Amino acid sequence: MLELYTDRLRIRSLQDHDWENFLALHLDPDINRYVRIPEPVEVIHQKFEQRAKTWSYASGDWLTLVIESLETNEFIGLTGFHCQHLEEQRAEVGYLLARTSHGKGYATESLQAVIDWACLSLKVHKFVGYCAKDNIASARVMEKCGFQLEGVFRQQFKIGDLWLDECAYGLLAGERQR
Template structure:
């Protein structure tokens, strides 16, 4: 069970009562416009079960944490990380927020909490983050947390019939904001 805190947020392991929010986030075409075509409820449920299970960093599986406000306990979204390469001490980060919580700084605040925790807990040397080139808000979150643009992968992934360029960002542990 993981539980992290920032000034305004609590990040915690998924619970069964998070299922409706997890489903809503993964079904919303607007939220997923730069991520994927929404999958079937059956596929999303399987992901939820996998990401709700106990987690081990070295497994390479995603740790998915629910984000909620400290003051009201309102569900904000999801954040997390996975070990991309254990020996090279590299982890990938990600986040997905409900539309009504966009633009409030919650993605940056939760990402910063995950980065700080992973540095201390797992001695991560480098964090990576990816987003579609057109996802300006997501790129801004990474930059706000100190990530630097390291490259553009042209037509890296496809959503429907559209090929999208992907931005790759990196943050070295000793460069992180404290």
């Protein structure tokens, strides 16, 4: 089981008892406003089952980690990445935080810890992150971690009837915040 620590957080492997929190995040329309229309419970459960399995970098699967308060053990959210191109040592990052945890710096703190671990343990060369252009909070998280805007894809994806522009951010391992 993977465990990472920051001053305020414990970041650990997803486990079976995390199902209710995983489901709540994936069903919350406000949290998913810039990500997707919430999927059916069966689809979310399949995603959970896959992500709760033992993870390996070479699998290309998402490493999904639970973010908890070090002080209270309270569930804060999820963070992680998946290897897009193993031979190119490139990984896509992602995070979802419970609404009660927004605006407290947890996404930045946890993402920074994951990036540091991946650079040291897995020799990831480049991290990429995507967010809807209107998702200012997510863009700020990446920028605080040192990501740079590399491009904007116009009307890149659709949520319901709404086409959204998507921003692509990149961070080279050598440029990461320390």
